[in-house]
Amino acid sequence: MSASVLYDAPGPKAVVRNRIYAVVGSLAIAALIAISIMRLADKGHLAPAMWDIFNYTGIRQNIADALLATLKAFGLAAIGSLVLGVVLVVGRLSDHKPVRWAATTFIELFRSLPLLITIYAIWVGFLTDYSMWALAAGLSVYNGCVQAEVLRAGINSVPKGQSEAAYALGMSKTQVMVSVLMPQAVRSMLPTIIGQLVVTLKDTSLGFIILYPELLQTARLIASNTQVNGQYPYVSTIVVIGTLYIAMCLLLSALATWIEKRGRRARTGIKVAPGAPAAGIPAVETVPGPDAGGAGGADPTADGAGGTGVTKD
Amino acid sequence: MNVLLDNFPEFRDGFIGTVSITAVSSVIALVLGVLIAGFRVSPVPPLRYFGTAWVTLMRNTPLTLLFLIFFFVVPEILFPGMSPFVLGSLALGFYTSSFVCEAVRSGINTVPLGQAEAARSIGMTFAQTLQIVVLPQATRTVIPPLSSIFIALTKNSAIAGAFSVAELFGWQKLMSDRGYDIVPVFIWVAIGYLIVTFTISGLFRLLERRMEVAR
Numbered sequence: 001m002s003a004s005v006l007y008d009a010p011g012p013k014a015v016v017r018n019r020i021y022a023v024v025g026s027l028a029i030a031a032l033i034a035i036s037i038m039r040l041a042d043k044g045h046l047a048p049a050m051w052d053i054f055n056y057t058g059i060r061q062n063i064a065d066a067l068l069a070t071l072k073a074f075g076l077a078a079i080g081s082l083v084l085g086v087v088l089v090v091g092r093l094s095d096h097k098p099v100r101w102a103a104t105t106f107i108e109l110f111r112s113l114p115l116l117i118t119i120y121a122i123w124v125g126f127l128t129d130y131s132m133w134a135l136a137a138g139l140s141v142y143n144g145c146v147q148a149e150v151l152r153a154g155i156n157s158v159p160k161g162q163s164e165a166a167y168a169l170g171m172s173k174t175q176v177m178v179s180v181l182m183p184q185a186v187r188s189m190l191p192t193i194i195g196q197l198v199v200t201l202k203d204t205s206l207g208f209i210i211l212y213p214e215l216l217q218t219a220r221l222i223a224s225n226t227q228v229n230g231q232y233p234y235v236s237t238i239v240v241i242g243t244l245y246i247a248m249c250l251l252l253s254a255l256a257t258w259i260e261k262r263g264r265r266a267r268t269g270i271k272v273a274p275g276a277p278a279a280g281i282p283a284v285e286t287v288p289g290p291d292a293g294g295a296g297g298a299d300p301t302a303d304g305a306g307g308t309g310v311t312k313d
Numbered sequence: 314m315n316v317l318l319d320n321f322p323e324f325r326d327g328f329i330g331t332v333s334i335t336a337v338s339s340v341i342a343l344v345l346g347v348l349i350a351g352f353r354v355s356p357v358p359p360l361r362y363f364g365t366a367w368v369t370l371m372r373n374t375p376l377t378l379l380f381l382i383f384f385f386v387v388p389e390i391l392f393p394g395m396s397p398f399v400l401g402s403l404a405l406g407f408y409t410s411s412f413v414c415e416a417v418r419s420g421i422n423t424v425p426l427g428q429a430e431a432a433r434s435i436g437m438t439f440a441q442t443l444q445i446v447v448l449p450q451a452t453r454t455v456i457p458p459l460s461s462i463f464i465a466l467t468k469n470s471a472i473a474g475a476f477s478v479a480e481l482f483g484w485q486k487l488m489s490d491r492g493y494d495i496v497p498v499f500i501w502v503a504i505g506y507l508i509v510t511f512t513i514s515g516l517f518r519l520l521e522r523r524m525e526v527a528r
Contacts, residue, residue: 004426018357029359040389043389109503113506114469117499117502117506121495125495208377216378235385235386242374250369
């Protein structure tokens with residue numbers, strides 16, 4: 001191993017010491033995992049019957065429906081948040097003071113509130129019978145604000161000469177925004193935008209709290225309605241559903257990474273933002289300007305979460 | 314206004330609940346995050362793999378699912394009958410630790426290699442290099458992202474309310490169950506959260522100013 005900031009290249013003594021640490025560390029980690037598995041096995045959570053329930057067509061159908069419900073909410077929220085993000089960023093960069101002020105207030109307010117609070121309020125106040133729309137609306141509002149900030153960072157990173165040249169050609173403000181600034185901003189920020197979509201996907205699980213039958217809600221229903229040997233199969237259900245979520249998120253993250261690498265290779269001269277931010281924290285990294293106490297703002301945010309900043313998430 | 318005045322004790326408890334679960338999880342997240350970051354930059358491969366796996370898992374799991382794990386699986390492994398507050402803080406702390414870890418790691422990575430090499434070449438020990446040269450510089454880089462992470466943590470603490478921890482979201486649910494109009498309730502809860510997040514960002518701005526040096 002070569003030298004890093006923390007460690008010089010190891011000599012013979014250090015190599016031996018590192019090997020000892022490696023062995024001790026591996027044993028400790030293995031012991032932790034083994035003890036957890038033993039404890040669960042002792043209580044019968046790992047019995048074959050617990051995992052057998054996923055062979056029933058009914059339960060498989062439930063999971064498939066739930067997956068579809070999650071993806072539906074995610075699709076709506078993705079479209080909603082991107083559209084809202086574009087609208088908000090145009091408002092925020094507008095020449096008219098009231099419009100700018102309104103967009104800025106909206107962004108700062110909803111970005112610094114817990115998403116759950118927003119979703120719940122929309123659900124109770126306006127869409128009590130339509131939990132999917134309430135979930136999608138809440139997700140769109142929050143993530144739209146984050147996407148607007150991401151796009152703003154992208155627009156600000158387009159060299160000034162670009163818009164100056166466009167104005168010099170006699171383009172109108174709308175034309176400059178639509179045909180010069182936006183495409184470059186989207187292109188350079190694509191990894192960050194997709195990173196935020198990963199956060200959006202994760203946050204669809206908040207539908208659990210407003211009783212929307214998405215994956216997590218279904219998992220709870222399966223686990224609390226199927227008794228196996230007098231126990232509820234929480235462990236096996238959570239493992240199955242968790243794997244589904246992690247697989248979906250990793251796929252989206254991989255897409256972001258791939259686009260980023262592709263963007264680095266391209267010779268368009270447009271710089272692509274660094275990879276997908278940590279989910280959960282708003283990935284608003286290079287936004288100058290005041291940070292109104294919301295997540296993000298102060299450069300940089302690893303968003304990770306809504307993380308988040310960039311959060312929350 | 315009536316909503317708040319008629320139910321002020323519950324609101325106060327909710328606000329205190331939000332502040333305390335945020336504080337406890339922050340401590341857990343910081344300690345764990347720094348530890349895992351230490352694993353990820355260590356010259357010991359198994360620990361590095363463990364750190365990487367930890368971050369990948371925690372980051373790609375929805376927080377709500379993590380709460381389910383902590384409320385239904387962890388008590389089975391440890392012992393039944395743990396309080397919702399403890400379980401909720403643990404879930405939030407574990408989740409946030411992965412973000413803290415990444416922030417700390419990128420902070421360490423921004424210190425130029427030459428700094429550490431120079432420190433070693435004038436004969437500093439490992440501990441001295443860390444204390445005098447690397448960590449002070451890394452800390453300055455880490456403060457802004459940490460501020461965002463803890464604000465995100467505050468926002469995420471709302472989920473604990475859905476798992477019977479007394480905090481502001483719980484108050485919102487209670488009020489809507491009691492039939493109050495949701496709009497004023499939402500506004501009061503929003504103000505409660507804004508107070509917490511503004512305090513956090515203010516504290517971090519203070520820290521940043523304290524740590525500033527001429528470069």
